[in-house]
Amino acid sequence: MLLKKNEMTELINSQYPIHMNKQDADYLDQLESEAIYILREVAGQFEKPALLFSGGKDSITLVRLAEKAFRPGKFPFPLVHIDTGHNFPETITYRDEMINRINEKLIVGYVQDSIDQGKVIEQKGKNASRNSLQTSTLLDTIAAHGFDACIGGARRDEEKARAKERIFSVRDEFGQWDPKRQRPELWNIYNGRIHKGENVRVFPISNWTELDVWNYIRREKISLPSIYFAHSREVITRNGQIMAAADHLNMDHLDVVSSKKVRFRTVGDMTCTAAIESEADQIDDIIEEIKASKISERGARMDDKVSEAAMEDRKKGGYF
Amino acid sequence: MDLLKFFTAGSVDDGKSTLIGRLLYDSESILADQLEALQRSNRKNDDGTIDLAILTDGLKAEREQGITIDVAYKYFQTEKRKFIIADTPGHIQYTRNMVTGASNSNLAIILVDARKGVVEQTMRHSFIVSLLELKHVVVCINKMDMVNFDQTVFDQIRSAYSAIASQLNLHDVTYIPVSALKGDNVVNKSMNMNWFQGKSLLDHLESVSLTEDINLDQARMPVQWVVRPQTDELHDYRGYAGRVLSGTFKVNDRVVIMPSGSRSVISKIETFENEIENANTGMSATIHLMDNVDVSRGDLIVGEKNLPKNSNLIEADLCWMDSQPLDIGLTYLIQHNSKVSKCRIQEILYQVNINTLEKLSPHVFNLNEIGRVVLKTAGNLTFDLYQENKSNGGAILIDSRTNLTVAALMFRAVAD
Numbered sequence: 001m002l003l004k005k006n007e008m009t010e011l012i013n014s015q016y017p018i019h020m021n022k023q024d025a026d027y028l029d030q031l032e033s034e035a036i037y038i039l040r041e042v043a044g045q046f047e048k049p050a051l052l053f054s055g056g057k058d059s060i061t062l063v064r065l066a067e068k069a070f071r072p073g074k075f076p077f078p079l080v081h082i083d084t085g086h087n088f089p090e091t092i093t094y095r096d097e098m099i100n101r102i103n104e105k106l107i108v109g110y111v112q113d114s115i116d117q118g119k120v121i122e123q124k125g126k127n128a129s130r131n132s133l134q135t136s137t138l139l140d141t142i143a144a145h146g147f148d149a150c151i152g153g154a155r156r157d158e159e160k161a162r163a164k165e166r167i168f169s170v171r172d173e174f175g176q177w178d179p180k181r182q183r184p185e186l187w188n189i190y191n192g193r194i195h196k197g198e199n200v201r202v203f204p205i206s207n208w209t210e211l212d213v214w215n216y217i218r219r220e221k222i223s224l225p226s227i228y229f230a231h232s233r234e235v236i237t238r239n240g241q242i243m244a245a246a247d248h249l250n251m252d253h254l255d256v257v258s259s260k261k262v263r264f265r266t267v268g269d270m271t272c273t274a275a276i277e278s279e280a281d282q283i284d285d286i287i288e289e290i291k292a293s294k295i296s297e298r299g300a301r302m303d304d305k306v307s308e309a310a311m312e313d314r315k316k317g318g319y320f
Numbered sequence: 321m322d323l324l325k326f327f328t329a330g331s332v333d334d335g336k337s338t339l340i341g342r343l344l345y346d347s348e349s350i351l352a353d354q355l356e357a358l359q360r361s362n363r364k365n366d367d368g369t370i371d372l373a374i375l376t377d378g379l380k381a382e383r384e385q386g387i388t389i390d391v392a393y394k395y396f397q398t399e400k401r402k403f404i405i406a407d408t409p410g411h412i413q414y415t416r417n418m419v420t421g422a423s424n425s426n427l428a429i430i431l432v433d434a435r436k437g438v439v440e441q442t443m444r445h446s447f448i449v450s451l452l453e454l455k456h457v458v459v460c461i462n463k464m465d466m467v468n469f470d471q472t473v474f475d476q477i478r479s480a481y482s483a484i485a486s487q488l489n490l491h492d493v494t495y496i497p498v499s500a501l502k503g504d505n506v507v508n509k510s511m512n513m514n515w516f517q518g519k520s521l522l523d524h525l526e527s528v529s530l531t532e533d534i535n536l537d538q539a540r541m542p543v544q545w546v547v548r549p550q551t552d553e554l555h556d557y558r559g560y561a562g563r564v565l566s567g568t569f570k571v572n573d574r575v576v577i578m579p580s581g582s583r584s585v586i587s588k589i590e591t592f593e594n595e596i597e598n599a600n601t602g603m604s605a606t607i608h609l610m611d612n613v614d615v616s617r618g619d620l621i622v623g624e625k626n627l628p629k630n631s632n633l634i635e636a637d638l639c640w641m642d643s644q645p646l647d648i649g650l651t652y653l654i655q656h657n658s659k660v661s662k663c664r665i666q667e668i669l670y671q672v673n674i675n676t677l678e679k680l681s682p683h684v685f686n687l688n689e690i691g692r693v694v695l696k697t698a699g700n701l702t703f704d705l706y707q708e709n710k711s712n713g714g715a716i717l718i719d720s721r722t723n724l725t726v727a728a729l730m731f732r733a734v735a736d
Contacts (some may be wrong), residue, residue, distance in 0.1 A: 027323040027402045029603075036604035037563040040544035044617045044658060068592040069604070072557065073549045156393045163392045182390070183725040184416055184641050186423040187714050188563075189655055193723040207404060209395045 028216055032065065035204040037188065038167060039069040042077075042149050042202050045192040049077040049149040049202075050107070052138075055091035056267040057224055058153030058205060061213055063102065064222050065204060077151070078105035082138050084130040085112045086248040086269040094225040109141035126250050127238075129271040139175045142199060149192065149200045157209040167206050173197035210265075211290055218283045230263045230281040241274035265290075321397075324525060327406040327421040329445035330431030335462050339431065339500035339521075340407055344396055346507035347522060391421045400526040410441060415674065415688035416641040418445065419728055422452040423714065426530055429458045429521075434467045434497070438480045440675045446481075447674050450488040451637060451690065451730065453710055455533050457485070457493045458524060465499040469512040487677070496521050534601050538704060539567030539575075539623030540712050541599070542657040543615055547606055559590060559606035560615055565657070565711035566704075567623055569599045569607060574624040577615055578702035583624070584609040618659035620702050620712075628702045628712065633666070633735040634695045637706075640685035642719065642726035648684065652726070654697060656715040662698040663717065666735075669693060685727075694735045706730035 039062075042049050051066060053059045066075050081095060099106045111133050114120045119140070120133045142150060156163045166182050168190045183191055192200055205213065217224065234245040236255040243249060245257045248270050262275035263286070280286045330336035394405040406421035408414065410431075422428060428449040432442055449457055459481055467473045474497045485493045496505055497516055504510035507522045519527070547559040569575070573586045588608040589599050599605040607621060615621070622628055640646055646665060654663035668682035671691035685691065706713030717727035 027321050030323050033563060033602055033604040037544070040561055040563075040604070041658065043545050069561070070545070070547065071592060072551075072554055073547045076545075157395045160392075163394065164390045179390070184420040184716075184728070186420055186716055186725070186728050187711070189657065189714070189716050191655060191716060191718055191723070191725045193653075193718060193720075195723060207393070207395070209397070211397070212402075 028212065028219060031205070031208055031212060032068070032216070034188070034207065035062075035065045036069040038190065038202065038204040039066055039151065041190050041192070042151060043070070045190070046149040046200070048145070048147050049151060050080045050142075050145070050147045051075070051077050051151040052153075053079040053081045053095070053106075054153070054267065055081070055087065055095050055225060056153065057213055057217060057228060058155065060098070060222060060224060061205060061208075061216060062151060062153050063098065064220055067102065075104050078107050080107045080109065080141060080145075080147075080150070082109045082134050082141065083111065084134055084269050085110065086130050086246075086271050088225070088227050088244070088264075088267065088270055088273075090225045090227045091267055094223075107141065107145065109137045111137045113137070114140065126252070127271075128250060129269060131269050131272045135175070142175070147199060148194065149202055151202045151204065153205055154201075154203045155208050155210070155213070156203075156206050165203070165206070167203050168192050169201045169203065170194060171199050171201060175199075177201075211287070214283070214287050214290060218287065225267060227264045227267065228286070230261050230278045230285075232259055233262050233275070234258070235260050235262060235275060242277065243274055244270050246270045321400065321402060322530065323402045323404065324427060324528065324530065325404045325406065325425045326427040326429060326525065327408055327418075327425040328429045328431065329408065329418055329422075329448065330410045330429075330441075330462075334410070334431040334433050335500045336410065336431050337407070339429075339460065339462065339498070339506065340394060340405060342500045342503055342506045343405075343522060344394065346503055347396055347398055391417050398522070398526060403525065410445065412441070412444065412675070413688060415444070415448070415690070416639060416728075418448050419452065419639045419641070422448055422454060423728065425454060426533060427456040427458065427525070427528060428454045429460055432459060432461050432477055432481070434461050434463045434473050434477065437477050438484065442481070443484060443677065444674045446484050446488055446490065447672070447677060447690075450490055451639075453707055453730075455492060456528055457490050458521065459493060459495045460500075460521060461495065461497045462500055464497045464504060464510075464513065465502050469497075469499075469504075469510070471513070471515045474516070494518070494524055496524065535566040535709050535711070536601070537567060538626045538628070538709050538712070539569050539573070540565040540628065540704070540709070541569065541605075541607065541621045542659070543617055543619045543621060544658050545617060546615065558612075559608050560621065561604070561606045562621070562658070563604045564599050564601050566601050566709050567626075568601065569605075569621075569623070571597055575609070575621050576624055576627065577613055578620040578622055578628065579630065579700050580614065580619070582611075582613045584611040584613050586610075620657070620659075622702070628704050629731075629734050630700050630702050631734045632697045632700045634697070634701065634703070634731050635669070635733040635735045636693055636695055636715075637690065637730040637732055638665075638685065638693050638717075639690045639728045640687060640726065641728065642722075642724055643687050644719070644722075644726070645687075646685040646727075651720075653718040653720050654695070654701075654715050654729070655718060656701055656703060657712070659701070660718075661701065664696050665693050666696040667694040692732070695729070703731050705732060707732070 111130050114137045115122050120136045166185045234257050235242050236245050236257055263278045264275050280289045328336050392407045396403050406425055408417045408421035430445050461474055461477050478495045497513055498505040504512055505520045509520050541562045541564045543560045543562050545561040547561050549557050571586050576583050587610045589596050590606045648665055652663050654661050669692040671680040673680055674690055704712040713731045715729045716725050719726045
């Protein structure tokens, strides 16, 4: 169900009651200006860029930055969403409302299609996740549309492998990242030249931290999917993590469903995104919670726990 | 709150990663799960404490080899400032990584081992700092715990380094005796060195003034993108979008479009939904002009006063960054802000031994070699000298066969 504009404004005002304090201005302005600069370089250097939109706060921030970079013109790229079919319903609602508001083109690549075409095989068992299957769908979508640059919302503070990735990160025709063959990135000069078949992943908010993103969202009063804010939800506890109760999780009699007040710090698949118990239903409370937090953001992502080099391995394979 | 970007030069042996780990750890910038991963790892110091260096070692290959082979960016924040650290390796074979890290920084930390004093690599790191024109230098004399926190060791190293600083024209140099391993003078003032009156490293980083680093005189904005909605209601809308490199643009300012030289006056400046009076250094903005002049991506909008240099023959310092050596007969591409042109190395003037600063007779550049060249570009570039305006005085060289970035260039003079 789409919210009417005044209902939306009302909702945002209840979640974002306080204006930013002045002391946050300087460095957020610098980060914003850098990100806008990078987005305009993408527009200027590439023939067929795309913005990868996940429905998470980082890619939502990118959409706002793109508005700042290109309005009153249209975006020089479509938005691309890789839909695993295991999204939180709130994310899809948000996505459709947002596209309606900004009036830009959305392309959706479905993991279900990759499964139906036999390109990937659905994992079996209790901890099955479609998270790793996304890569194949993403690469197919890139190839089908001939995208030469894909803008993403990854940040260097998320993980050790990301700390070393460039803002313009060249991928070979298999989508692979080679950490040893990265181009030096000097000053604010970005070399986006590629051979046919290669493409570039571009990360305009590389230099932002999780807290920076939240402070920016507060300052700009950007609306978010409701699951970022504390709400009552049916959940189960698995491997020490609180997961939203959903059919996708292949629940059995060992999974005890209970109702808890929770929120999510990232928005990924329901199968791999853990919740935290929280009372933070306003952005100020969330920011305070993050400042005091004892678990970094990716700590709530089960996909990184597999090994110390988990992220690096997935990136080399073409994951975002 | 503002933003300070700094880079650290030093080798594993100097305790560079330990120093950064200590800054993050003592400023409480490490989160619980990162700390847990740290404790799970079996790398420990001799006395059983956590090896803080692990915090900055990113990639698998690096963990295996126990060295830092790339530039890793780290972030932390205190009440006073937000910091971005470019953590780069210090060995000579990673000179290009240091140059890259330095190009994105306002301040350099140079590590000196208190037991060894000023050594060859100290010279090399300091040379890179001066080549990239970093305005602020902090010399951290580390491992003071290994020399009994002795003031005479500190004083000797300080006086030895000040000779290098004056040779290299480094003006703002601060000396701090630290023990990264034990934490002395990194975040907290040391109880073991009461003779040291200065600030701890973090206190210093929080208080360095950056305002005088901004170039106010040379108004420069490269056009990245022309905003033309071409809708019915915005039929004549034409905005030039870019980021102000230096100086300030105001509504009604007279401006020149380079390289064409056409002139106009700023009619309006916008940022998204706001109309503003001034676009200051660092701002991404959209400029509108009174006249219908021809402006496209790669052009440079400049203030009428203090025009940039305009030449196709440029003397530049060069750092070679590719494993394939420079091919003097080859046409390369030069990328200067948003403009890409063809370019040849017309002449190699000299190379520098970066350990001793001796000038060497010219030869072909290999990976990590630094020297002075004369460039010839297809068509004029409009630029400033790097020592006067970094943001409009640097460029990269691209090999069009591989598309790799093969060199960093710092423009030093217009060549005859």
